[in-house]
Amino acid sequence: MRLSGKIARAAVMVALAAVAVAGCGGGGTPEATPTQMPDPVKTQLAAVAGVGVDSTVLTATGNSVAVYAAPGAPGAAAATKLRLANPNQDGAKLVFLVTAKMPGWWQVLLPVQPNGSTGWVKAEQVTASSTPYRIVVSRGQHTLTLYKSGVSIAVEKVAIGTSDTPTPGGRFYLAELLKPPNPNGPYGPYAFGLNGFSTTLDSFEGQDPVIGLHGTNQPQMLGQDVSHGCIRLSNDAITRLAGTVPTGTPVDIIA
Secondary structure (H helix, E strand, O other): OOHHHOOHHHOEEOOOOOOOOOOOOOOOOOOOOOOOOOHHHHHHHOOOOOOOOOEEEEEEOOOEEEEEOOOOOOOHHHHEEEEEEOOOOOOOOOEEEEEEEEOOEEEEEOOOOOOOOEEEEEHHHEEEEEEOEEEEEEOOOOEEEEEEOOEEEEEEEOEEEOOOOOOOOEEEEEEEEEEOOOOOOOOOOOEEEEEEEOOOOOOEOOEOOEEEEEOOOOHHHOOOEEEOOOEEOOHHHHHHHHOOOOOOOEEEEEO
């Protein structure tokens, strides 16, 4: 659900550690040994396009980004789909995950409903970078796997949504990183907001039902279907993740 419902008013944006930090971002710890994945997860990952391929991430440079229905369409101003503010309503830099490119244009996943929405942005509105990281959440296995250049470097147990408020599947990305005011609270010390939304809730505590990836003060519930759609990690795991992966990192949520 929209994490700003409880976090944003007191939140401060977190400066991400350099992605060169070893493993899952523990201060100076060696990179984790590649992990053998269960066969059912391997089978599903085979269908996830781009595993092992660096992803292109865009960061907005102005105070807003115009999103277009098509690149270079005649009368481009008339083809504008929407305009997104930078920073966003939680104070985070506006970022996008690229899905395609044409000269002067990028097609991107958008942080709007419905899930999977895409649009085109002009290259002049953004700066491009790349990330070797990718996150895969297996709902059936209740695991989060972090990949770097196609190699599994960490596997963590997670809690996901209930049958009434399920965690949606599909391709998403980390849209923002927030630091809750109470590190021992229900969101733990860090909370990523995805660009995806609950498919069963219209709102959560008066806010948009954004899906989050965050810590928890109930680690005994990890491995279960207990949330409103968010993905819960141990506080140690979310701290390592926050120190390792940049916003814009792709997140594949599989069955």
